[in-house]
Amino acid sequence: MQSAIVLGGGMIGVSAALHLRQRGWAVTLVDRREPGRETSYGNAGMIQAEAVRPYPMPRDLASLLKIATGRTNDVRYSLSSLHLHIEPLLRYWWHSAPKRHREAIDAWARLIAYATSEHDILIREAHADNLIRRAGYRHLHRDPVSFDQAIKAAEDDEREFGVRFRALSGAELAKAEPILRDDLPGAIHWLDTWTVSDPGALVTAYAELLERLGGSIVLGDAQSLQQTATGWSVNTDKGRIDAPHAVVTLGPWSPDLLTKFGYRIPLVRKRGYHMHYAGGASLDLPLVDKGNGYAMGPMAKGIRITTGAELTGMDALATPVQLASAEASARELIDLGQRVEPDPWFGTRPCTPDMLPVLGQAPRHPGLWMNFGHGHQGFTLGPATGRLLAEIMSGETPAIDPAPYRPERF
Numbered sequence: 001m002q003s004a005i006v007l008g009g010g011m012i013g014v015s016a017a018l019h020l021r022q023r024g025w026a027v028t029l030v031d032r033r034e035p036g037r038e039t040s041y042g043n044a045g046m047i048q049a050e051a052v053r054p055y056p057m058p059r060d061l062a063s064l065l066k067i068a069t070g071r072t073n074d075v076r077y078s079l080s081s082l083h084l085h086i087e088p089l090l091r092y093w094w095h096s097a098p099k100r101h102r103e104a105i106d107a108w109a110r111l112i113a114y115a116t117s118e119h120d121i122l123i124r125e126a127h128a129d130n131l132i133r134r135a136g137y138r139h140l141h142r143d144p145v146s147f148d149q150a151i152k153a154a155e156d157d158e159r160e161f162g163v164r165f166r167a168l169s170g171a172e173l174a175k176a177e178p179i180l181r182d183d184l185p186g187a188i189h190w191l192d193t194w195t196v197s198d199p200g201a202l203v204t205a206y207a208e209l210l211e212r213l214g215g216s217i218v219l220g221d222a223q224s225l226q227q228t229a230t231g232w233s234v235n236t237d238k239g240r241i242d243a244p245h246a247v248v249t250l251g252p253w254s255p256d257l258l259t260k261f262g263y264r265i266p267l268v269r270k271r272g273y274h275m276h277y278a279g280g281a282s283l284d285l286p287l288v289d290k291g292n293g294y295a296m297g298p299m300a301k302g303i304r305i306t307t308g309a310e311l312t313g314m315d316a317l318a319t320p321v322q323l324a325s326a327e328a329s330a331r332e333l334i335d336l337g338q339r340v341e342p343d344p345w346f347g348t349r350p351c352t353p354d355m356l357p358v359l360g361q362a363p364r365h366p367g368l369w370m371n372f373g374h375g376h377q378g379f380t381l382g383p384a385t386g387r388l389l390a391e392i393m394s395g396e397t398p399a400i401d402p403a404p405y406r407p408e409r410f
Helices: 011-022 061-068 079-084 086-095 098-112 115-125 144-161 170-176 199-212 251-261 321-333 375-393
Strands: 003-007 026-031 075-077 137-141 165-169 186-190 194-196 216-227 232-236 239-243 245-248 268-279 287-289 294-299 302-307 309-311 337-339 345-351 358-361 368-372
Touching (some): 003 216, 003 239, 011 199, 011 368, 011 375, 026 199, 026 232, 075 079, 079 086, 086 098, 137 144, 137 170, 144 165, 144 186, 165 170, 170 186, 199 216, 216 251, 245 375, 302 321, 368 375
Parallel strands (some): 003 026, 075 309, 137 287
Antiparallel strands (some): 137 186, 232 239, 268 309, 287 294, 294 302
């Protein structure tokens, strides 16, 4: 029986471990905390079938100036930490040119095509259907020009990728969400995306499925990973564990571990915040208010607001300026009620400069595998890339060509 250590208990790691276990591998999942407590816990709770185009960096001067001068809530940066981001941001800007972005879209959309179907298998096996709603979400627009542009873009996506949507007029939106202001231009209702009432609980359900199938989950220090004569070892609360294969699924922490083996993989690390609100109105479906840089949706703890990207240090203190701005914008739309938690949650999204995940075997270290760098879509893509990685590791013919995601491209 083949055996592997999977380092990282988020959606990516749990999904990869599950797919390996389903192929007969002996699998030990190692993390410093129980599964689903880091980035996979804090997202907007959507499995985004419509997210066929990875987010490019703006290349027009007007948009860049808005970011530089703090006039957009999509992106905020800490001047004292900016030097940490300059190199990956320059690469990101280069890859965001139209031709290179098109190449990223082609590779990205092939993964997204498997997102809901691969989740669906695990949801049913994990008996987690109570957490899922298959009714889509709404992309809100506050000005008619952006709404018209969004309709054209949605029509392009439907034509090219088959994603379904419905354009709602202001009156139709007000009827669908009676608690909203009734003077808005409208919204795009993306129909194929699924929403999750508790993202952390879904990862936990998948982790419990892994254990029922015979996989092991232990607490341990991923940074203790060492190459041995027969493969790889890591220190855990159950002692040292050895296996011929090790899989790095540590999200934004992955490059830090890989540097000790001589790999330098750039990431744009985007911090995001969330907060729950209760006692006010209740939304039917999640809303993304793109013009104001946040998403909000109904979850188990109340309405969750999730922010855009903050470029800061990994260990920097919380500076929830974007959350405050998002909250103020949301209160213009609905009665949010009161904050549930005393402090906002925050975590970091791992975004590669070319907008594609890093997936495959380390070029110079047999048995060392990578699966990270999914940007804003790790929660969406975990089961899809977990399947792809397990197929490669097991010597199967992969469902899609893995070449665009190979680690050696860096």
